[in-house]
Amino acid sequence: MIASLYIHIPFCRYKCAYCDFVSYPHAFQIDDLVEKYVNALIEELQWWRNAFPYLHINTVYMGGGTPSALPLHLQERIYKFLSGWQKGFTEFTIEANPEDINREWLGFLKEWGITRISVGIQTFSEELLRQWRRKHSISDSLHALHVLSQSDFDFNVDIIYPTYLPEVSDYSFQRDIDTVLKCNPHHISVYLMDIHEGTLASINVQSGRWKEVPEGRVVDDLSYLYEILKEHGYIHYEISNFSLPGKESKHNIRYWLQEFYIGAGISAWGFINFVRYENLPTIQGYIRGNVGKQFYKVSGKDVLSEYGIMALRLLTRGIERRRWEILGGSWENLIDRAKNVECIDVYEDRILLKDSVDCILVSNSVIEEILEPWL
């Protein structure tokens, strides 16, 4: 069996204003908590290794949190374990903050077979970085991108599109994108900021300190994004993701196509043999070796709706007839619905979400409209 592997590192040096992920910003100050976590993580990986002796791991993705903030000796223990499990992976990505990226570290990663870096640049506005409570500077970001572009790693740049903005003078989304493009990344992800309850961001929104960006401006900015990236040869292959040809995130595509993957670490998700599971988010239990898992059987209808939700976000693939039918869906029924929905192109063997700003901005509604019978 082939599966991918996701490893979750729930530690950060600081908490960003918009973040609602499980992360322990103070963990590095707590004695040996991080070390104990890595021990437990390796135990969990060992468990998977024993449980599936014939498993071939296709891609690995280490996310967080801030995996790059993990002390080197602890990173090394994880990489060592993985290379003992299997010699080499098709793709091995690690998420990093700009301030952690330097030649030495990249050299260290290369030794352990890491192939791809995803760097959280988010913006080039000094003022926004401050409001978002990110502790790196613009020069950290530029330096990181420079080092990466000189290396032979594939790299992705994460940019956030702020749906709410404080009154700052130095922000321009278009300038952010232009700056990114100068560094020729292989891959660019642009997300609209989601305001989650309980975050500093939501307090700023509620109090009115951050104001909603007018719809017209969002449309203009995204139109610019789609156009300029196309000009530079990037393929808009997923709603929020762009890549040079052949440089899509192989790991993420496996999620989107409902392939199997193991998730290790607290609050990681996995999907194996049509069972989806979630590791519980409590670190105390986890380091004592109690990996609480919540299982969800993904039944026939769910397989279809989940595949549909993901596949329509894949703008160049869409819902493929063959796959839909293999999963037990009726192509006729799907086409019947798709025909009457805006923003959908229907072909003989697939249906696609139209690659235009107007359509992409309403993708949730479009997807819901088409998949309603399977939801």
Added chain:
Amino acid sequence: MHPMDKIRTFSIIAHIDHGKSTLADRFLEKAGNVKAKNVEQYLDQMDLERERGITIKSHPVSLDIDDFRFNIIDTPGHVDFSYEVSRALASCEGALLVVDATQGVEAQTLAHAYKAIENDLEIIPVINKIDLPAADPERVRQEIEDLIGIDTSDAILVSAKMGWGVDELIEAIKERIPAPKGDTEKPLRALIFDSKYDNYRGVIIYVRVFDGVIRKGMKIKLMATGSEYEVNELGIFRPEMVQTDELGPGEVGWVAATIKNIRDAQVGDTVTSAQNPASEPIPGFRKVKPMVFAGLYPVESEDFEKLRDALQKLALNDAALFFQPENSPALGPGFRCGFLGLLHMEIVRERLEREFDLELVITTPNVIYRILKKNGEVIEAHSPADFPDPSEIETIEEPYVRGEIMVPGDFVGPVMQLAHSRRGVMVHMEYPSENRVHLTFDLPYAEIILDFFDQLKSVSRGFASFDYDFIGYREADVVKVEILVNGKPVDALSFVAPKEYAVRRAREVLLRLKKVIPKQLFEIALQAKVGGRIVARETIRPLRKDVLAKCYGGDVSRKKKLLQKQKEGKKRMKKFGRISIPQEAFLEVLKVDSEGGKG
């Protein structure tokens, strides 16, 4: 047969919470032959009755106290059912007028008391709750005299809760309420004052016998319809139905005669003998006539048959519910339904949703307009769709009510303003006691059917009470306002409005629709048209922005939940082609701000 001189038949008139049920409890205790120990137990109420604190069906009971038979006929407590109230009162010789000694007379009590007087009943004023420190029986006594005009020198002071004055009241009932007059030898005449449908026995009619005797096996005839039946069973209410062999003059009871359709045994009709029929029916019969009409449509068109079944089932027990299939170009197949009033409509809707699990769209209720066309033809418009082209209309008439409002003096200003904004004309104002004002207005019925009572409560901080009676049709200067969605008229959103406010209301309605109709994938144009002219326009901009959140690993579950929620939200909406319109939209149309009509 109970000896006539020992029968006393009466009704208890009281406002909600003035102590009717506690008083009824005391009577039950005094009667030896009743199993139920309290009223809750004896009233086999619908949930809705309990929740709303109103009586919808009659709940008669016959109690034997000493050697007397007390027939108590509980009456429906809402103006929608005022005809049923009048028939229940016509079955009585007397009425207890129960007034809370700490509160005073309320509008609804007033309306029922007037009806009791019209029916020549002997009224015994009962001032209740005299045990409470705030009780002011003298003030209440004065109020009853001023408002109702009856002598209160022999009013009975009671505390139903403590049991004070109950024996005295029982003696007063025996002495002051007249015994029934009737003749066993005359041809049978019995008044139907209510009925209910029983799955096994068919329609059970509730009757009060005036002359003659009903016996088991006898052939009876219902005078309004002329149909004949054989009596299978009959009896009295204890309060459960107990069989007897016959019912004689003055007696109150039930009769089962395999009547299949409740419409054949209408309230107010007279039961007589088929062999030896009476020459004249008991006066006062009126065919039940719905006053308010609205369209009921299933959200899912496939539920049409289910809705028909449900309406048929409800109609078995509700002679006032009228319905006929109607096809709306916008909403698909449904029914145009007639109701006695708004409360009746609400009850029917709630029962359909609760008991039959139907999701319904209900269109704005409207009154019946009488339209005289230029060609001399007169039509009754039950819905805005029935309105002819404006060029064909000579005059339009609409139903008016006389509304009685009781309110503390401090709120007279706001109440008058409200009534005025609803085209009300004040006909009378009096001060029955210090700081209580009795206002009488003539109002178009159309102005009160939706939210008048809510508005009244809100401008009087809950202190005002309200009741009304129909007083006939008057000429109206009204026009039909059509609402168009993306250029197509949506009949279910159209409404009728006074000409002078029509444009302003059209604008308000569009703004409100704009708020309740969620943004969709395409632009929606809302327009209002009066007499062929577009008078208002609003645009619902298309949905532009879902948040494009990350969607990895476990995110798909979250995403799916979000989409499922979206789907649920849409379930309660009705589709017009591709446009989803939520149910609230249909009721938003007629809501008017308290100052809304002016302008």
